[in-house]
Amino acid sequence: MNRRDYLLRKLGMSLVTILVVFVINFMLFRVLPGDPVRSVIGRNVRISPEVQQALREQFGLDKSVFPDQLFDTFGQWARGNLGYSWSLRRPVSEVLMSKLWNTVLLIGLGQILAIIFGVFLGLLAGWKRKTPVDVAALTFSLVAWAIPTFWLGIILLAVGSTWFGLPTAGIVSPENTGKPLHTVLPDLTRHLFLPTLTLTILYLGEYMLIMRSSILEVLSEDYILTAKAKGLSNWQVLWRHALRNAMLPIVTLIALNLGFTVSGAIYIETVFSYDGLGKLFQTALIKQDYPLLQGAFILLAVSVIIANMAADLLYVVLDPRVKES
Amino acid sequence: MNEHWTLFKRNLRDFWKAFHRNKLGLLGGFLVLTAIIVAVCAPLLTPYQPTEIIRDENGRGLTFAPPSVHKPLGTDDAGRDIWTQLIYGARISLSVGFLAGFIAMFVGSLFGILAGYFGGHLDNLLMRITDILLVIPDLPLMLVLVATVRQLDLGISPLVVLTAVIGLLYWTSTARLIRSQVLTIKERQFVDRARAIGAGHFHIIRKHILPQIMPLIVANTVLVLSIAILIESGLAFLGLGDPTRPSWGAMLNFAFDRSAVTNGAWWFYLPPGLAIVWVSLGCVLLGNVLEEMLNPRLMAHHLEGGQSMIAVSGKGSE
Numbered sequence: 001m002n003r004r005d006y007l008l009r010k011l012g013m014s015l016v017t018i019l020v021v022f023v024i025n026f027m028l029f030r031v032l033p034g035d036p037v038r039s040v041i042g043r044n045v046r047i048s049p050e051v052q053q054a055l056r057e058q059f060g061l062d063k064s065v066f067p068d069q070l071f072d073t074f075g076q077w078a079r080g081n082l083g084y085s086w087s088l089r090r091p092v093s094e095v096l097m098s099k100l101w102n103t104v105l106l107i108g109l110g111q112i113l114a115i116i117f118g119v120f121l122g123l124l125a126g127w128k129r130k131t132p133v134d135v136a137a138l139t140f141s142l143v144a145w146a147i148p149t150f151w152l153g154i155i156l157l158a159v160g161s162t163w164f165g166l167p168t169a170g171i172v173s174p175e176n177t178g179k180p181l182h183t184v185l186p187d188l189t190r191h192l193f194l195p196t197l198t199l200t201i202l203y204l205g206e207y208m209l210i211m212r213s214s215i216l217e218v219l220s221e222d223y224i225l226t227a228k229a230k231g232l233s234n235w236q237v238l239w240r241h242a243l244r245n246a247m248l249p250i251v252t253l254i255a256l257n258l259g260f261t262v263s264g265a266i267y268i269e270t271v272f273s274y275d276g277l278g279k280l281f282q283t284a285l286i287k288q289d290y291p292l293l294q295g296a297f298i299l300l301a302v303s304v305i306i307a308n309m310a311a312d313l314l315y316v317v318l319d320p321r322v323k324e325s
Numbered sequence: 326m327n328e329h330w331t332l333f334k335r336n337l338r339d340f341w342k343a344f345h346r347n348k349l350g351l352l353g354g355f356l357v358l359t360a361i362i363v364a365v366c367a368p369l370l371t372p373y374q375p376t377e378i379i380r381d382e383n384g385r386g387l388t389f390a391p392p393s394v395h396k397p398l399g400t401d402d403a404g405r406d407i408w409t410q411l412i413y414g415a416r417i418s419l420s421v422g423f424l425a426g427f428i429a430m431f432v433g434s435l436f437g438i439l440a441g442y443f444g445g446h447l448d449n450l451l452m453r454i455t456d457i458l459l460v461i462p463d464l465p466l467m468l469v470l471v472a473t474v475r476q477l478d479l480g481i482s483p484l485v486v487l488t489a490v491i492g493l494l495y496w497t498s499t500a501r502l503i504r505s506q507v508l509t510i511k512e513r514q515f516v517d518r519a520r521a522i523g524a525g526h527f528h529i530i531r532k533h534i535l536p537q538i539m540p541l542i543v544a545n546t547v548l549v550l551s552i553a554i555l556i557e558s559g560l561a562f563l564g565l566g567d568p569t570r571p572s573w574g575a576m577l578n579f580a581f582d583r584s585a586v587t588n589g590a591w592w593f594y595l596p597p598g599l600a601i602v603w604v605s606l607g608c609v610l611l612g613n614v615l616e617e618m619l620n621p622r623l624m625a626h627h628l629e630g631g632q633s634m635i636a637v638s639g640k641g642s643e
Binding site for chain 1: 605609
């Protein structure tokens, strides 16, 4: 299989996966009891039969479920029309867009810090293999793995707020809401500190482990021996020859991790009352706002699928050896 | 008993010899065992009921009482004993986690064996399904599924819903692992010989393949258990547990909702989390050691100080 076929196959798989997400969503919406109009506008809202009929027609509920409704719905979703959130009384896509960047900011920061520290510590652990540094690094990653995300968040929240006076909720203080983010940077930093720290600690361990095993593998290669034999210093060997090749698995991990990162965002935004997609998801869950829940699910799932595909493409560009799957 | 099972038993003996020298593995086993014992003996370890409100002389509930002799872990916002809730919660957390883990293990092994043994279209289909499941973010998917099932009002206990959803979504990494192992085993000579003398598929799978991959299934199950317990705690924390029978995750949900943090009631939110770490760490330690000892694919890698199963199996939603 050549490179083009490989890429086409990956692209095809991503499209199929998105289709599966759509089908799951569509079916879940259909199996809900009662009139689908009810689950869209809420159970306790009074509407006249005429309005109900109008809504049925608007949603295409008078047509057959398959194929008319299915394709109608898919068409709507593909155009970004995700329905109407009855608890917030706004279109779902509008609500999602208003929270999207807050979440991107949080998980972006967390991921970047986790990658920087994870790569550095993994490098150190691999280089100083079987020393106390290595053992400490491995122990840390093991414990970080076994700790529930939300519980680490709760503990950091308790410690940070009682001992360091850090804010416990939100993105900026109430008096600063609505102002452009760059004008309230110090306040923003104070609010972002704890959630970002939680994310970083949680994802650090995995990057560290992968980097460690990757660097160990690279260090056993012949070209490292050659580099050493040329008389390069340890640092030069590590920087010029080992690091670049050992970084490859990290690229795939970043994309694979995005799914976990999304989960992490749901927990952490809930704990820190951070106004992003994760918190929105949890609120929709508690309020049983199905259009919102499903819209958020579609957005999160499709982003993760696309990110995975991007990582596959990037991997091919970075590693010329990938010619076959 | 068939000779393969005798071999399996001898391996088990050798295995124990190697295992009891491994300190991390022993520690893991200790953590898991103590948790199980506490869960089983819960009524013997406390004078209270989990829902019982402890009152002072005036008959008022002792709310947010700090730890003392009679209430080793204090009380919650309604005056119920935390230690009692914790050890009864162990029953819920462990049974949901273990049951879900076993379902995942069973489904994953079944699919892995079928895909690896029969190959062809079946293999292709199963691998594509795992491809798809691996990419869809699992926590949002589970939340949507559980929320929908609850809305249906089928009268199923929330705990059963949680168990089923976790069990039926976390089999993919097991299936891939088992499949790759079956692929190498089925090429071995004894399978060819069995086939030559007319053994059927079922016979070959049961008598020749299963004993070979059993150790791997055991090791992987222990790792999947830790994931299942972590996921259960997460879903319960987000409010999908059973409020009448709180697991550790549900206890944390209560603690968080009733502002244990701002009230400084550390005895409310620390113990359930520590209990979760206790069990999941125990399972990971045990599982990693079993994996290293039993998985032939990791053995060579292990000598090189390679990565552990954690990275391979993925943390799922945690």
